[in-house]
Amino acid sequence: MKEYPFQRLADTNARFAERLKEAACRVIDSGWYLMGPETKAFEEELALFLGTGHAVGTANGLEAIRLTFKALMELGRLKPGDGVLVPANTFIASVLPLTQLGLKPRPVDPDYSTMSVSLSMMADAADADTRAALPVHLYGFPAYDAEGLERLKNAGIIIVEDNAQAIGAEINVSGRDTSIRTGSIGDAAAISFYPAKNIGALGDAGAVVTSDPVLAETVRQLSNYGGSRKYRYDFQGFNSRMDEMQAAMLRVKLPDTVAERDRREASAQEYDRAITNPLITKPPRDRHFRQAWHQYVVRCSRRDELAEHLRHNGVETMIHYPLPPHRQRCYEGKIVGHFPVADRLADEVLSLPIANITPYDAKEISSIINRFK
Ligand SMILES: Cc1ncc(COP(=O)(O)O)c(C=O)c1O
CATH class of the missing domain: 3.90.1150.10 (Aspartate Aminotransferase, domain 1)
Structure with a gap:
């Protein structure tokens, strides 16, 4: 009987194996393992792919969400107790960072036929306490509709996409020739490069992407203890960076x-x-x-x-x-x-x-x- 395993990661990576090994050797020989040229190059390549202007490598996807919301709080755009709309049928990592930061998750029941919560559904569920929305492109299906996006924006609701499962997904915006990629719709997006993801690292990795340079810089500082200069800290940050080895692996796979x-x-x-x-x-x-x-x-x-x-x-x-x-x-x-x-x-x-x-x-x-x- 033929066996169909759900996913064997060695099979997933087989087509890249030689190039992954070369990239790993390059990092080992460089002697540079954190905040070096591989991460910088990967961030540029990812931002270019998504058209977001900025990308910041993080330790994983959960941290990408946490750092984004923490940065929004540090910038005074969100405060503890603010309501954040989130699909009721998402992975736990969408919700954990919200409660850990003192924000209030507001689950929205999905539509049965799409198994998804569209932006319009989020706009319908918004109330006076709602300050942000975390649409999740669950299973790789874009949680997008133009009308919902407009309504959320008009209501001043900050949109952070959970793009952990959807890198590469595209939306053909009606009336335009070009497509937009999930991860470039909202104010920022979090991506996971967990090994089983469509583009997976060989360990944990994630990224925050945004067109907002201030938000990007704040996320970067928060991921690095809270400072941009050594031993000077503006924020109470975390140690939550992508490492050079994962960045080098991801540079092989992103294309x-x-x-x-x-x-x-x-x-x-x-x-x-x-x-x-x-x-x-x-x-x-x-x-x-x-x-x-x-x-x-x-x-x-x-x-x-x-x-x-x-x-x-x-x-x-x-x-x-x-x-x-x-x-x-x-x-x-x-x-x-x-x-x-x-x-x-x-x-x-x-x-x-x-x-x-x-x-x-x-x-x-x-x-x-x-x-x-
Ligand atoms: C929807 C969703 N959000 C967040 C995450 C968190 O990503 P990570 O596993 O890299 O922490 C994942 C992946 O596991 C996910 O599927």
Whole structure:
């Protein structure tokens, strides 16, 4: 029986292996391991790719979110107690930095058909205490609509994108020839280069991107104990920098971002075409979006049985995510409200293999899915 692992990171990195080794040797021989030429070059290349003007390497994606919000607070643009809109069905790392900084997460229940919270949905949920929004491009599906963006901007709400899962995703803005990339929509965006991401480091890494030079500089200082000059500190900062080794690895992989998205798109198209089982709901499509397909997520009311059927037939799956933040013990009594769609999605979602598979594999996996009764 052919096995379909969910993702083997050695396979993910195989196509880059020689160049990664060369880059690693270059860093080792340079003797420069932090805040050096690799990080500087990677930041420039990332900012150029996203068209944001500025990028600051961070230790990981959670820290990218935390540093962005902390910088907004240091700059007086946010204060403790301010409400921040966030999807109810996101990964815990979207919410942890908010509560850790004394901000108030305001979960917004997602739309069942897109599994996502659009900017319009966030604008609808905003109240007098809302000062910021953290849209999440979950699974690589852009949380974007032009009207919602306009409404949030007009309400003076700061937009920080959680672009951890969507590097390479694009939006075709109607009436314009060009596309915009997720990560360049809001006031700033956080990116994760966790090894299993579409563009993954060989360890932890992340970045903050923004067109705002003051915000970028504040994030940079906060990531480096709170100062720009050695032994002089303007802020009570953190040690949360990207290191030279990860930057060198990412410089090898960043130019592959669009090709990686398109490889995933080819497999996603095959899943879309070949899955015909009426018990399964396939992921959303929007003709204005080029999704990054970080995950290919189907829904099924008998999800656990479906996962078992797939496992029995050699297909490894995962659940993103089995328990939303508001139902985690760490937020018991701290995040209040009912989020029935997020709860339902947590019971129904199942991620199929999408990294490292071919459209032919997607076809084979689809025929296994179609045999599920
Ligand atoms: C939506 C989302 N936000 C934030 C993060 C945090 O990124 P990291 O794992 O690099 O800390 C991740 C990834 O794990 C994520 O998927």
